[in-house]
Amino acid sequence: MNDNSITILEGDCLALLKDVASDSIDFIFTSPPYADARKKIYGGVSPEKYVDWFLPISKELLRVLKPSGTFLLNIKEKVVDGERNTYVIDLIQSLRAQGFLWTEEFIWHKKNAFPGKWSNRFRDAWERLLQFNKQRQFAMYQDTVMIHRQESTARRCDQYDPQLRLQIKSQTGSNFSNNMSAWSGREMVYPSNVLYLAVETCNRRHCAVFPERLPRWFIKLFTQENDVVLDPFCGSGTTGVVCKRLGRRFLGMEIMPEYAALAKERIFSIEKKLLE
Ligand SMILES: C[S@@+](CC[C@H](N)C(=O)[O-])C[C@H]1O[C@@H](n2cnc3c(N)ncnc32)[C@H](O)[C@@H]1O
Incomplete structure (x- = not known):
């Protein structure tokens, strides 16, 4: 990739990752399908098969990540048959067995979640952001996210x-x-590991768009200008939009042609500017 380049590849990330050089990515930020939560829209994998499906992909992620790099996984377990399924917990254990260190967990509190009523639980208003690294010393620029x-x-x-x-x-x-x-x-x-961010309310022609501020916070924390960021499940390209605004290089992968096209349209139509 050239400096400041943005690349969106259409296809299955498992196949596409094979062509990415080892130890070449500074930061991976991604939100894969949450098992089969949106099966009818962009497919998905049942909770029972999720870990087996994810591990070949994460093996590639481990390979392409620089030793100083970070992998941030946005995910949340769903309720199956009246209880929380444990596939995310199983996945954490399997990623550790694969060679990743589970270095931190952040919580995204969705501060504008709609109210709702369920017979035996309350509104799900938070998601996990699991941090994995290859080694205990990794690139981190804490001063970039300081708060009043x-x-x-x-x-x-x-x-x-x-x-x-x-x-x-x-x-x-x-x-x-x-x-x-x-x-x-x-x-x-310095902030805590809880992020209070509103969910995306604009219609982006994709049902699972995360707000720009979510990847933005982590990209500032874990990368510098011209570093390479990978999102192997890039959907409508939000991670890429933020990379363009912040002057990071970006490699996005998306299996659905219409979402890959949408990601290109969004990213290439914006000018590099900060959110504030
Ligand atoms: C939760 S969405 C990501 C949304 C994205 N963060 C955004 O802001 O638009 C997950 C995406 O992964 C894509 N996907 C599912 N399986 C894939 C695979 N094997 N390779 C690449 N993309 C895949 C889906 O089509 C979907 O767009």
Whole structure:
């Protein structure tokens, strides 16, 4: 790929990945089909077969990812027969056995989820973002996602004198302690691993579009300009749109011709600009 290039390939990512060079991708961000949740629209795999279906693909992802790279998997288990199916948990175990480290889990809280009523559960308003790496040291640019301290946090931190380097014991009695005074007077702090983002409400001619802010946050955190980002299940191309805006190179793969065309249309019609 050339610098700043964007490539969308149409086809099954398992086959397409075979042509990608080993250790060539800086960051993989993807949201595959959630088992057979949208079977009628773009197919899917039953929860029982999901891990067996995914492992040959993830074997390729492990191969193409640079040693310093990160693989971020957006997924959520569905309810089958009145209980949460365990295919995501099984998948995590299998990815570890395959050679990935399960380094972190982020939660995307969908802050504008519609209300609803079910007899034995409440609205599903969050999804997992599972982080996998090849090694414990990986590229991460934490300062790019710093946030303004919330007023309540500021009040808690500022009551401690930075000179005293006071260790605050957890109120739960857990024996954990935190040097709160280190954050006294600071305007910017690091975020937590929970993201509060609205779901996509625009009609993008694809039923499972994630909001641009989701890949954007992770792409800023794990890549720099001109790094190569891969989305092997790119759908309408949201990850690619963000890469174009942020000046990252992008390789997208999509099995449905109409979605691959949509991804190209979206990505090539935007100008590189920041969301804010
Ligand atoms: C959850 S959607 C991704 C949506 C995307 N994040 C967006 O914002 O538009 C999953 C996509 O994977 C595609 N897909 C399913 N199996 C595939 C495969 N084997 N290879 C490539 N794409 C596949 C589906 O057609 C669907 O568009």
